[in-house]
Amino acid sequence: MDKFFEKTLSSKEVYKGRIFEVLNDEVELSDGLIRPREVVVHPGGVVIVAQKDSCVLLVKQYRYPVHSAQYELPAGKLEKNEEPFGAAKRELLEETGYLAKNWESLGFIYTSPGICTEKLYLYKADGLYYEGPKPDEGEIIDCFEFELDQILKMVKNGEINDSKTICGLMRAFKL
C-alpha cells in the first residue's frame, strides 16, 4: 500500500445543505491506524482572470462567512452537470457583463484540501467585449477594472486576501 493513502472504511452523510454536504468517514491509514475524517463536499467552481488592456477585472461583494467585503477575481460554483469552461463563460458574463474571445486554462487549485473537496478551475480570458451584467437575484456585486500593478500592490499590502484570487494572478502572470 502507498504510504500516502487513506482507505475509506465507512462514510456517513451527516449534513445536507443547499451548497455543500458534510461527511463523517472512517479511514485506515497506511500504517494501519484507524482515524475519523470530516469532509465538506463542495461542487467546485471556476475563477477567471479577465484581462482588458493593462487592467484585470475584479469584483467586490460582501462575504458573510468572513463578515467583510472582499475584492476577488470573478468566480462561481459549478451548477449540476456543468462543465468548468461553460461555467467560466457564464460567471464572467453574470458578474462583469463581459464575454471574451480568447480563453486559456490555468489548471486548478484546492482551496482547503484538509477539510473540503472544493476544486476551482482557473482560466485566463482576454479579447473582452461588453454585453451587460446578469447578476443572480440577491447577488450585490460591483465590477472594477484595476491596473495589474495596482492589484499586485493590493495582494502585498493585504487589501486582497482571497486565496483563489491570489492563485489566479500567480498562474495567469507566471509570477
Next chain:
Amino acid sequence: MDKFFEKTLSSKEVYKGRIFEVLNDEVELSDGLIRPREVVVHPGGVVIVAQKDSCVLLVKQYRYPVHSAQYELPAGKLEKNEEPFGAAKRELLEETGYLAKNWESLGFIYTSPGICTEKLYLYKADGLYYEGPKPDEGEIIDCFEFELDQILKMVKNGEINDSKTICGLMRAFKL
C-alpha cells in the same frame, strides 16, 4: 446601511464536528432581500514559508477530501485559545523538525470566503536549526527541501495546487 453588508437575522448550528461546525443563518441584504447563508465555522490556522539557504521546506501528505497526496507549505490549525505566532512555531517544529530564529508576518488569507470562515495567518521563517520532528499521532507526513525555482515551476505546471501554499509563496517572495 453600507451596500456591502448582510445583517444576521437568525443563526442556527446544524452540525458540530471535531474540526468545524456548520451554521444555517438567515440574513438581510442591503436591498432588503432576505437570504439563507450556509457557513462552515473553522478555527483558522497558520502557514509557514521556511527558507533554508536557497530552498523552501515543503511537506507531503495525503489529503483525504481530495483523495490525493499534496505538496504543501507546513501548516496547521489553531488550537483552542492559541495565538497564531505560537501555532506557527509549533507547526513548523511538528511537521519539519525545525525551529527558526527569524520570523516575519505575511498577513493572512481567506481560503474560501463564500462558504467558510477559515482564516490562515502566513509567516516567513529563516535562520532554521534542526531539533527533530514531532508529528501528531496518526499524521503521516514527509518533509522536503526544494529549490525555490523548482517550487515555482511546480506551481506553474500544476504539481502544486494547494491554495495556501501558492499564496504563501506569493506573499513571501513578493512575486
